[in-house]
Amino acid sequence: MEITVRETMEKKYAEQLLRGSEEKGLKDSIKNKIEREFGEKPKDFMVAVVTSAENYFPTDIAILNYLVNTREMKGVYVAMNKPYPTLVKILQNSNIDTDKLFFIDAISGNLGQDAGIDNCVFLSNPSAISELGMTVLNLCDEKKADFLLLDSLSTMIIYNDRLDSVRFAHYLITQLRKYGLAGVIMSLDKYKDPEAIKDISMFVDKVIYLK
Amino acid sequence: MAKKILFVDDEEDIRMLVKRLLENMGYEVLLATNGREALDLLKKESVDLALLDFFMPGMSGRELAESIRKEPEIKDTKLAFLTVAEFGVIGKEELKKLGILDYIQKPFDNENLRKRIKKII
Numbered sequence: 293m294e295i296t297v298r299e300t301m302e303k304k305y306a307e308q309l310l311r312g313s314e315e316k317g318l319k320d321s322i323k324n325k326i327e328r329e330f331g332e333k334p335k336d337f338m339v340a341v342v343t344s345a346e347n348y349f350p351t352d353i354a355i356l357n358y359l360v361n362t363r364e365m366k367g368v369y370v371a372m373n374k375p376y377p378t379l380v381k382i383l384q385n386s387n388i389d390t391d392k393l394f395f396i397d398a399i400s401g402n403l404g405q406d407a408g409i410d411n412c413v414f415l416s417n418p419s420a421i422s423e424l425g426m427t428v429l430n431l432c433d434e435k436k437a438d439f440l441l442l443d444s445l446s447t448m449i450i451y452n453d454r455l456d457s458v459r460f461a462h463y464l465i466t467q468l469r470k471y472g473l474a475g476v477i478m479s480l481d482k483y484k485d486p487e488a489i490k491d492i493s494m495f496v497d498k499v500i501y502l503k
Numbered sequence: 504m505a506k507k508i509l510f511v512d513d514e515e516d517i518r519m520l521v522k523r524l525l526e527n528m529g530y531e532v533l534l535a536t537n538g539r540e541a542l543d544l545l546k547k548e549s550v551d552l553a554l555l556d557f558f559m560p561g562m563s564g565r566e567l568a569e570s571i572r573k574e575p576e577i578k579d580t581k582l583a584f585l586t587v588a589e590f591g592v593i594g595k596e597e598l599k600k601l602g603i604l605d606y607i608q609k610p611f612d613n614e615n616l617r618k619r620i621k622k623i624i
Contacts (some may be wrong), residue, residue, distance in 0.1 A: 338591055455560045462558075466589050491563050494594030 296475060304418070322347060322502060326354040327362075329500050333474070340372035340445075340477045340492050343502040348480065351502050355476055356388045365438040365474070366392045368431050370424065372447040375400040376412045394436050396427055421460045421489055428464060432471040439474035440464070446480040449488055458491045465495045505531045506624050507548070509524045510585070511541040511567065512556040519610075521554075521585065528617050538562030542570055545577045551624045557586035564588075581623055585609060585616075 333339070343351045347384050359365045376397040383390050395412040398420070415423045431437060442448075442464065448457040461477055468475040477496065481503075482489050493499045508530045512518050516569075522532045533548060535541035537559055553571070557564035564584055567604065572578050584606035590598060598606065604623050607616055 393598065453560070455558060455563075458563070461589060465591070469589070486565060487563065490573050491565055493587065494565060494597055495591050496594075497592040 297495050306396065322350050323354045323357070324502075325502060326351070326358050329498070330355070330358050333497075336469065336472050336474050336494045337498070338359050338469065338475045339488065340479060340496045340499045341502065342482050342489055342499060344481045347502055348444075348478070352478060353383075353386045353442075355392075356383065357491065359439055359441075359474075359476075360389050364392070367397065368428065368435065368437045368440040370396045370398065370428075370440065370442045371453075372398045372418050373443055376409070376414070390457070391418045393430060395416065396424065396431075397425060397493050418447065420485070421448075421456060422454060425460065425463060425467075429467060432467060432473065435471075435475060439476065440468055441476040442478060444478040445488065445492060446478075446484055449485055450478065454488050454494075458488055461492050505529055507531045507533065508620070508624075509533045509541060509548075509550045509553040511535045511538070511553065511559070512567060513559045514538055514556075517556070524613060524616065525620075528620070530620075538564075538567035538570065539610040541567055542574070542577075545571065545580060552561070552581045552583060552620065554583050554585050554620075555622065557584055557588040559614070565597070565601075568603060572601060579606070583607065583619075583623060585611070603605060 334336065341351060341355065344423070356367070359367060374382070376395050379395070380390050393411065396415065397412055398415045398418045399412055401417055413427050415427065442461070445457060445461055448460070465475055477492060479492070480487055482501070489499070508525055510518060510521050510525070510532060512521070513536055518534050518536070522534060525532045533544055533550065535544050538561060541553065541555070555564040555567055562569050562570070564586060568582055571580055571582065581604055582602060583604050586606060589608070589611045590606065607619050
């Protein structure tokens with residue numbers, strides 16, 4: 293009886309270790325792919341990254357880790373999925389140097405600059421595409437960044453229609469190119485909105501698919 | 504006989520402006536407001552060139568071009584974009600694959616438009 297219990301516990305422990313290493317393996321594989329894909333790119337690359345829901349956040353972290361920590365680039369992070377306070381905590385816990393990031397929070401709904409936060413601008417709502425466009429332009433003018441990451445096109449399409457979202461993403465890419473910035477447009481798995489991704493793919497230099 | 508151009512754009516002002524310009528250049532102009540209308544028109548009328556906007560609600564210019572290439576009776580239609588869109592590396596390859604003969608950026612210069620269309624037809 294005792295041996296059976298111990299065998300069961302050891303088996304469970306081994307399974308946990310295996311799951312842990314599978315997750316770690318998965319994260320490493322995303323990290324390696326990002327480094328390989330981004331490593332070849334010139335300074336002003338423009339990419340769309342398409343990933344599944346379950347790999348979305350590890351991919352986001354791997355990209356920031358590479359651009360901010362490894363290449364020491366400064367970035368603008370357009371946050372449409374998580375509000376600034378939550379996002380910053382998560383990024384810091386993932387060892388991303390958030391001092392190198394300026395945030396545009398499109399989800400919290402606090403208009404203007406919060407007096408206590410000097411690295412974030414809050415938009416009125418996620419449908420405020422014009423506000424977002426002006427904010428990005430101002431940041432480009434002030435030379436605050438080397439890259440911009442849009443998190444994400446899929447969320448933008450939830451709050452705005454597809455045409456407006458694609459048009460805006462195109463506008464963003466055009467402005468970034470004018471200012472010599474790199475751009476990363478994040479999107480969920482192609483099956484969510486394949487036509488939007490196909491359209492966007494025509495404006496970028498590469499689409500990176502991470503399943 | 505005047506060469507015939509189909510111009511597809513969802514914005515009425517642009518349609519009217521381009522129609523006037525192209526007619527002044529001696530072309531016969533058909534108009535469509537969206538991709539579906541354009542496909543129906545192309546199946547009824549033979550044109551020398553279909554000039555497409557990229558950003559259109561419902562069916563984008565890219566989707567329209569793909570649809571045209573899939574329809575046996577209209578797949579060889581000469582296509583060009585008249586659009587604000589700037590294409591990246593992938594976009595330019597995709598344009599070649601779809602057989603898009605040119606893309607003219609808005610806002611356009613009238614003389615440039617005339618020359619680029621003359622080059623195609």
